[in-house]
Amino acid sequence: xxxLRDVIQQFGGRIVLEIPELHFKSGRxxxxxxxxGSGKTTLIRMLxxxxxxxxxxxxxxxxxxxxxxxxxxxxxSFSVLQNAALALDGHKDAKELTxxxxxxxxxxxxxxxxxxxxxxxxxxxxxxxxxxxxxxxVLLLDEPTSSTDxxxxxxxxxxxxxxxxxTQCTLIFSTHSPAQAFRLADEVLYLEKGxxxxxxxxxxxxxxxxxxxxxxxxxxxxxxx
Amino acid sequence: MxxxxxxxxxxxxxxxxxxxxxxxxxxxxxxxxxxxxxxxxGVAMGANQFKGKAILSRITNTLMGLPPVVAGLIVFLMLxxxxxxxxxxxxxxxxxxxxxxxxxxxxxxxxxxxxxVSIRAPSINETCAGIGxxxxxxxxxxxxxxxxxxxxxxxxxxxxxxxxxxxxxMVGGNIQFKTRVxxxxxxxxxxxxxxxxxxxxxxxxxxxxxIINSLVHRIQEQTQRDRTx
Numbered sequence: 001x002x003x004l005r006d007v008i009q010q011f012g013g014r015i016v017l018e019i020p021e022l023h024f025k026s027g028r029x030x031x032x033x034x035x036x037g038s039g040k041t042t043l044i045r046m047l048x049x050x051x052x053x054x055x056x057x058x059x060x061x062x063x064x065x066x067x068x069x070x071x072x073x074x075x076x077s078f079s080v081l082q083n084a085a086l087a088l089d090g091h092k093d094a095k096e097l098t099x100x101x102x103x104x105x106x107x108x109x110x111x112x113x114x115x116x117x118x119x120x121x122x123x124x125x126x127x128x129x130x131x132x133x134x135x136x137x138v139l140l141l142d143e144p145t146s147s148t149d150x151x152x153x154x155x156x157x158x159x160x161x162x163x164x165x166x167t168q169c170t171l172i173f174s175t176h177s178p179a180q181a182f183r184l185a186d187e188v189l190y191l192e193k194g195x196x197x198x199x200x201x202x203x204x205x206x207x208x209x210x211x212x213x214x215x216x217x218x219x220x221x222x223x224x225x
Numbered sequence: 226m227x228x229x230x231x232x233x234x235x236x237x238x239x240x241x242x243x244x245x246x247x248x249x250x251x252x253x254x255x256x257x258x259x260x261x262x263x264x265x266x267g268v269a270m271g272a273n274q275f276k277g278k279a280i281l282s283r284i285t286n287t288l289m290g291l292p293p294v295v296a297g298l299i300v301f302l303m304l305x306x307x308x309x310x311x312x313x314x315x316x317x318x319x320x321x322x323x324x325x326x327x328x329x330x331x332x333x334x335x336x337x338x339x340x341x342v343s344i345r346a347p348s349i350n351e352t353c354a355g356i357g358x359x360x361x362x363x364x365x366x367x368x369x370x371x372x373x374x375x376x377x378x379x380x381x382x383x384x385x386x387x388x389x390x391x392x393x394x395m396v397g398g399n400i401q402f403k404t405r406v407x408x409x410x411x412x413x414x415x416x417x418x419x420x421x422x423x424x425x426x427x428x429x430x431x432x433x434x435x436i437i438n439s440l441v442h443r444i445q446e447q448t449q450r451d452r453t454x
Contacts, residue, residue: 067355069355073348074345074348074351076366086356086358086366087357089358127352130356131356140355
């Protein structure tokens with residue numbers, strides 16, 4: 001289990017995230033929702049270790065293999081296949097595993113294309129394949145489908161479901177779409193202005209939210225979008 | 226005068242050829258050494274966050290604007306007989322001019338390199354961290370991604386080197402058939418009223434500058450195309 005205790009993140013004196021206590025149970029899927037600036041990316045970056053909290057502790061990640069897809073992943077100027085195989089350097093089945101991961105995100109026809117010449121959506125799918133080529137204890141995805149079209153989104157969501165089932169990893173992802181959180185997550189966390197407002201099972205949070213702020217946020221969204 | 230300029234340019238004037246030869250030798254050597262110093266210096270600054278980065282960055286920016294005569298003075302004092310490197314007897318030689326150029330150009334290459342790397346590094350670092358790539362492998366990937374813009378910085382360094390006059394005049398002494406380069410020769414010939422050689426050298430300098438700028442422009446266009454394609 002991953003536990004955050006009294007975690008505060010400040011940038012330039014401004015508190016961007018403040019979480020007194022939060023638990024992520026092993027093997028479950030968590031969806032973070034909230035508007036821009038709510039602290040989703042900050043929370044994911046802290047869990048990934050690319051940003052250190054100003055104060056507080058994050059426990060339970062010691063010795064764990066953590067995979068992380070940032071919001072703006074870098075597309076290297078070599079081929080899609082080489083890009084996606086980066087995490088498997090030296091692995092004897094690297095090519096086969098990479099092709100499989102690219103196929104899972106619908107990128108099999110672009111294996112020879114240059115990574116830095118892909119469209120935004122294609123680059124995002126390539127980056128996701130690059131992460132999914134290997135297995136992790138914890139997988140962190142920061143808006144993994146923000147640039148993808150609806151058809152690709154279905155494919156990616158199915159791929160993620162299969163991946164989590166196969167690897168039994170803990171999945172923590174952020175999304176702008178509450179509907180996606182509802183489809184993918186076991187538990188959904190609503191953040192606002194750097195604070196965790198409400199947390200619960202996807203079903204409970206969407207059908208009977210308790211906090212007024214959650215109700216106000218969700219009323220703008222349809223679960224079909 | 227135009228006729229004489231053309232005769233010098235396309236003739237076999239030994240002094241003109243020698244001046245061009247010394248200039249190119251000095252510029253190529255100083256640019257290569259500056260690149261060997263400036264690129265790792267710039268990569269270290271641009272790719273990493275470390276204590277003292279802000280002050281190092283400020284020092285680099287200050288050195289980027291170092292007046293050539295100040296660089297010339299520093300190297301002159303170092304190489305003069307009573308200076309710490311006086312025993313090497315390098316003053317008024319091409320190596321002395323190369324040293325002065327390196328003092329001037331290394332910070333320029335370092336500063337430009339740091340800017341190039343710092344644009345890409347945050348995204349590369351974040352991406353690599355997510356798939357367990359760190360240390361040298363991450364650094365090599367960063368350098369590989371910046372290789373084309375690095376060529377631009379080296380060409381810019383060469384452009385600066387070939388056009389420099391103050392520092393090379395001070396430590397080279399503008400000695401005929403030894404340390405005279407295009408810029409110092411132009412200055413001297415103009416002072417002497419021998420405009421033909423000065424104009425001929427000016428034309429050569431302009432042609433070299435045009436070639437360098439065309440190369441830089443082409444590389445930048447190619448990089449832009451790659452990024453937006």
